[in-house]
Amino acid sequence: MPALAHIGLGFAAKKIVPTVNVVLLIVAAELIEIIFMTLWAIGIEHPPDAAAPPYSPYSHSILMGLVWSGLAAFIFFLVNRKLKISLLLGLLVLSHLVLDFIASPKSAFYPADTGLPWFSDYTATYGLGLWSNSMVAWFGEIGILLIGISIYIITVRKLHNNKNRILKYK
Ligand SMILES: [Zn+2]
Structure with a gap:
């Protein structure tokens, strides 16, 4: 899974939560992918395989996407007690589900991909399927990554300049 677009969104989020x-x-932004990799490593989930559904209900289902996002926001809040930042981080976890919903089934990368199930029933799956076209898929992945990195660089430069300005006038 290229999953570059999710990384791009993580970079871009710096503009919204510059203190994180x-x-x-x-x-x-990649939490759901990290959960998938972990479950794959221990043999619970696997990449799309028409012969062996359900392949990733615990990481990449709509229900669990909502659960992981809420859980991430809750745990972050327990650690730092900052409600707004915790909610924004939860939304960033949720962005993985949203982006996957737009892209799935990603048959350009996984011929057997079916789209996102509600949970483990792969007879009904959802998704807009933009990544079923390999041109759209690669442009989408690389384009969103590059835009995200650009937003990050502009944001960090601005933060740096503001800091210098404050130091100068002290
Ligand atoms: Zn994913």
Whole structure:
């Protein structure tokens, strides 16, 4: 799975939550992928395979996407007690589901991909299927990544300039 677009969204989120480290933002945007990788490593989930559904109900279902987003916001709030930032981080986790919904089934990358199930019933799946076309898929992945990195660089430069200005007038 290229999953570059999610990384782009993590970078871009720096503009909205500049006080949060960009690594944490990227982890939030990719949390559902990280959960998938972990479950794959221990043999519970696997990439799309028409012969063996359900392949990723715990990471990439609509229901669990909502659960992981809420849980991430809740845990972050327990740690830092900042409600607004915690909610924004939860939304960033949710952005993975939203982006996957737009892209799935990603048959350009996974011929057997079916789209997102509500949970484990893969006879009914949802998604707009933009990534079924390989041109759209690659332009989408790389384009969103590059736009995200650009937004990040502009944001960090601005933050840096503001800091210098404040130091100068002290
Ligand atoms: Zn994903």
